[in-house]
Amino acid sequence: MAEVTLTNVSKSFGDTRALDNITMTVPDGAFVVLLGPTGAGKTTMLRLISGLEHPDAGDILIDGQSVVRDTPAQRDVAMVFQQYSLYPHLTVRENLAFPLRSPVLRTPKDEIRRKIDEVAEVLSISHKLDNKATELSGGEMQRVSIGRALVRDPRIFLMDEPLSSLDAKLRADLRVELKRIQASLGATILYVTHDQIEAMTMATHVGVLDSGTLIQFGPPREIYERPVSQYAAQRLGLPRINLLPANLFPGAPPGAVTIGLRPEQLIQGEGQESTVVRVEHLGDQSRLHLKLKDHAITTLTDVHTLLKPGDSVAIAPSSPLYFDAGGTRIE
Amino acid sequence: MSGYSITDPTRRQKWIAGTLVVLYALITIMPLLWIFMTGFKSPVDAIAYPPKVTFQPTLEGYVNLFTTRTRVAPEQLAALPPPETWYEAIVRNRNMVIAGPSRYGQRFLNSVIIGFGSTFLSVFLGTLAAYAFSRFRVPLKDDLLFFILSTRMMPPIAVAIPIFLMFRTLGLSDTHLGMILLYTAVNISLAVWLLKGFIDEIPREYEEAALIDGYTRFQAFYKVVLPQAATGIASTAIFCLVFAWNEYAFAVLLTSGNAQTAPPFIPTIIGVGGQDWPAVAAGATIFLLPVMIFTILLRKHLLRGITFGAVRK
Numbered sequence: 001m002a003e004v005t006l007t008n009v010s011k012s013f014g015d016t017r018a019l020d021n022i023t024m025t026v027p028d029g030a031f032v033v034l035l036g037p038t039g040a041g042k043t044t045m046l047r048l049i050s051g052l053e054h055p056d057a058g059d060i061l062i063d064g065q066s067v068v069r070d071t072p073a074q075r076d077v078a079m080v081f082q083q084y085s086l087y088p089h090l091t092v093r094e095n096l097a098f099p100l101r102s103p104v105l106r107t108p109k110d111e112i113r114r115k116i117d118e119v120a121e122v123l124s125i126s127h128k129l130d131n132k133a134t135e136l137s138g139g140e141m142q143r144v145s146i147g148r149a150l151v152r153d154p155r156i157f158l159m160d161e162p163l164s165s166l167d168a169k170l171r172a173d174l175r176v177e178l179k180r181i182q183a184s185l186g187a188t189i190l191y192v193t194h195d196q197i198e199a200m201t202m203a204t205h206v207g208v209l210d211s212g213t214l215i216q217f218g219p220p221r222e223i224y225e226r227p228v229s230q231y232a233a234q235r236l237g238l239p240r241i242n243l244l245p246a247n248l249f250p251g252a253p254p255g256a257v258t259i260g261l262r263p264e265q266l267i268q269g270e271g272q273e274s275t276v277v278r279v280e281h282l283g284d285q286s287r288l289h290l291k292l293k294d295h296a297i298t299t300l301t302d303v304h305t306l307l308k309p310g311d312s313v314a315i316a317p318s319s320p321l322y323f324d325a326g327g328t329r330i331e
Numbered sequence: 332m333s334g335y336s337i338t339d340p341t342r343r344q345k346w347i348a349g350t351l352v353v354l355y356a357l358i359t360i361m362p363l364l365w366i367f368m369t370g371f372k373s374p375v376d377a378i379a380y381p382p383k384v385t386f387q388p389t390l391e392g393y394v395n396l397f398t399t400r401t402r403v404a405p406e407q408l409a410a411l412p413p414p415e416t417w418y419e420a421i422v423r424n425r426n427m428v429i430a431g432p433s434r435y436g437q438r439f440l441n442s443v444i445i446g447f448g449s450t451f452l453s454v455f456l457g458t459l460a461a462y463a464f465s466r467f468r469v470p471l472k473d474d475l476l477f478f479i480l481s482t483r484m485m486p487p488i489a490v491a492i493p494i495f496l497m498f499r500t501l502g503l504s505d506t507h508l509g510m511i512l513l514y515t516a517v518n519i520s521l522a523v524w525l526l527k528g529f530i531d532e533i534p535r536e537y538e539e540a541a542l543i544d545g546y547t548r549f550q551a552f553y554k555v556v557l558p559q560a561a562t563g564i565a566s567t568a569i570f571c572l573v574f575a576w577n578e579y580a581f582a583v584l585l586t587s588g589n590a591q592t593a594p595p596f597i598p599t600i601i602g603v604g605g606q607d608w609p610a611v612a613a614g615a616t617i618f619l620l621p622v623m624i625f626t627i628l629l630r631k632h633l634l635r636g637i638t639f640g641a642v643r644k
Contacts, residue, residue: 052539072542079543085536089558102545148544 002063002155002188003028004049009058011044018044020212022058026205029186031179033199033220035235036209042192043082045209046158049190051075062155073104078149079158082192085145086133092144093129096120099152119147122177139166143174150181157182157189163198175201196236200224208232230327233260239287239298241321242266248295249317256330260321263300271316276307290315363619369612377608391425392609394418396435396600396617400427435614438596443621444507445592446576449514453571454564456515457522458530462552464523465530466538476527479520487517488580498585505589513585514575521574522567529563530556565632569625576622593618 004026011019019041026032034042047053049060051072059066067075078099086095096116100107107115120126123143128136136144142165149157162178163171179202182189193199199206199220206223208215208231216223216232227233233241242261246252249259249272274292279301286305290297290313297315301307322330340348369377371388400422411428414420422429460479464472494513495504503509533556541551557564579594586592597614601607 050543052542071547072539073545073547077543079540081536081540083534083536085534085540087537087540087555098541099544103547103550104545148540152544 004156004188004190005059005061005064006045006049007059007061009048009055009060011041011048011053011055017212019048019055022212022214024207024214024217026188026190029188030204031182031189031202032191032205032207033203034190034192034207034209035194035196035199037194039211040209041212042209043160046079046160046190046192049075049156050077050079050158073102076104076154077156077158078152078154080146080149080160080162082160082162082164086136086141086148088132088134090133091129092120092125092131092133092136095133095144096129096147096151099148105152115151119150122150122181123147123174139170142166146174146178153185155188157187157191159189159191161192161194164194171195178202196238199236206236208235226329227260227321228329230258230260230323230329233321233323233329237262239263239300242297242299243323244292244295244297246322248293249320251317253322253330255324256322257325258323258327259317260323260329261297261299261317262321263298265318265320266297266299267316267318268299268301268313271314273312273314276309276311276313278309279305279307288313366612366615370609370616372609372612374605374607374609377612378606389421389609390418391421392607392613394421395607395610396613397433398422399430399433400425401430402427433600435593435596435600438591438593439617441507441586441590442576442593442618445510445514445590446572446621448507448511449518449575450568450571452511452515453518453522454526454568457519457526457567458557458560458564460519460523461526461530462556464527466535476524479523482516483520491581491584494581495584505586505591507590510582510586510590510592513581514571514578518571518574521570525567525570526560526563529560529567533559562632565629569629572625573622 006022006024009019009022010017022041022045034045036042044053048055049062051067051070051074055068060068062075062077086092087098090098093116096119097112099105100112100115116129117126120129123146125140125143125147128140128144133141133144142162146159146162149159163174166174175198178189181187182202191198191202203220205218206220207217208223210231216228220236223232224236227236230243234243244259244261246256246259252259272292274290274297276288277291277296278289280287280289281303284303286301286303288299288301288305288307290299292315299315307313324330368386370392371390372383372386373389373391376383376386377392398418403426405426408423408426408428411423414423419429463469464476469475498504498509498513501509503512537555537559538548538551541555542548546554577594578592582592583595586595593614597611597618600610600614602610
């Protein structure tokens with residue numbers, strides 16, 4: 001369990017700048033979720049911390065010690081890959097034992113057995129321990145892959161979209177499980193995902209990345225409520241934040257070009273009349289697609305709504321977010 | 332038949348395909364069968380015309396292969412004590428006595444040493460080189476790979492004279508080491524290219540996972556890459572062995588008394604005076620065995636697909 005600090009870290013692949021002058025401190029025991037579209041540098045950041053890549057510039061510290069000169073083995077980090085990489089010539093048990101048998105750990109036999117059984121129990125793969133890694137389903141492989149990180153007691157866990165290949169039920173279960181493990185071990189985790197539910201439910205901190213730069217770093221609630229920019233605002237929240245011209249509604253502060261409205265920032269029943277385009281009943285919520293002066297707006301409404309396409313709904317903003325021409329939020 | 336699919340071959344197509352395969356197998360196996368049978372024929376049966384399909388099998392060819400014999404007069408033969416072994420009896424029937432062992436055994440051993448030695452060296456060096464080409468940023472990688480391939484763009488025998496002169500200068504002529512190095516040099520390009528293809532297909536994630544799991548680069552190579560490259564290593568080894576084992580021209584040119592391999596030796600068995608085809612055929616039959624056994628042993632590795640499916644593409 002450890003604190004990770006990146007100071008002015010940059011990394012390029014050829015002409016592509018994967019990470020640009022990143023400075024970030026991950027506190028001990030934090031669950032950091034890195035958000036951003038493909039190519040934002042999320043995976044590169046994990047690979048730099050793990051030691052699979054070397055930064056072009058800057059320093060990486062684990063527990064205050066620079067590790068840029070250390071090999072991945074010396075850094076004592078565990079990583080779960082997006083493409084689950086089980087050793088196909090080994091059984092599940094041997095796969096889980098692999099890190100424990102490494103020259104750095106050299107765990108005694110009975111200890112290996114105990115840890116494997118424990119982790120297999122948590123990930124419900126006990127009945128598959130003697131299968132070949134290739135005889136598992138995708139979900140099972142990914143659980144073994146996570147298990148291979150959990151059997152160790154590393155200083156940091158790095159997870160690159162570990163749940164993205166799983167079905168919804170398993171993903172929900174493992175999300176809770178991972179959070180529980182993190183809390184009980186007090187583990188420091190850096191976690192890459194596209195899934196905002198994962199980000200909101202598991203993260204103690206969220207890092208928003210955009211083409212190699214760290215846009216914002218803080219608790220998920222803060223990023224949701226006080227995003228620094230349009231880009232950061234779009235990363236969290238479902239349905240996504242509605243970005244509309246600021247002059248559509250009265251009351252925009254000077255300099256505001258765009259108004260950002262999350263569903264809870266739209267009051268229904270007062271203000272300007274809009275037309276219902278479509279209603280989506282999702283069971284636990286109903287999504288309302290509206291049209292206001294040719295601008296599409298998506299919001300939530302009552303589960304048992306009787307609205308139908310063509311109906312008219314009055315909407316008004318309530319403490320919305322405003323952004324200037326550059327996309328920066330105006331307080 | 333419960334259903335029918337356009338991708339499944341019809342009964343008629345299967346029948347035609349089966350017939351073609353059997354025909355092809357018969358044609359290819361015929362010379363081998365001929366050699367195998369000739370090895371058990373008597374010299375007279377071996378050259379009979381039309382060729383004999385049924386005959387009285389004899390081990391005379393095999394006895395002649397492993398022995399040298401001298402002709403003796405019938406009265407001298409009668410004066411000898413009765414033959415102690417079955418093979419001596421066979422030889423005496425031809426009015427001859429065994430003078431000593433032939434050089435076939437030793438030539439065969441040379442083939443084993445040189446063939447397997449060069450195969451091991453080719454595969455060993457080839458695997459390391461292929462891994463480096465596959466995984467590391469090697470300066471001028473493409474040019475180097477092309478250069479390695481270019482060594483096979485002409486028949487190796489085209490450089491026979493420079494190699495002959497080099498070997499003479501370096502004292503490698505007629506040595507096991509010289510032949511091992513020569514066959515390795517010829518095979519290494521094949522080994523590098525074949526193995527690079529196989530190693531390229533092994534995802535890097537495996538090694539990266541092993542590096543993070545606490546292993547060094549070499550341990551990751553040894554514990555993770557090597558087992559998965561087994562298929563490629565096995566098939567490469569078979570290709571290398573088949574070349575080194577069967578090579579004739581360089582063996583004639585560069586070896587004689589000490590390191591001569593079986594291929595240039597077998598034709599010399601035909602002997603002076605009579606043409607001993609059964610002995611030649613026996614020599615060829617035994618010569619075939621090691622490659623056959625080696626291939627059968629590694630056969631299961633030749634079936635691809637063991638490692639497929641553990642990485643999501």
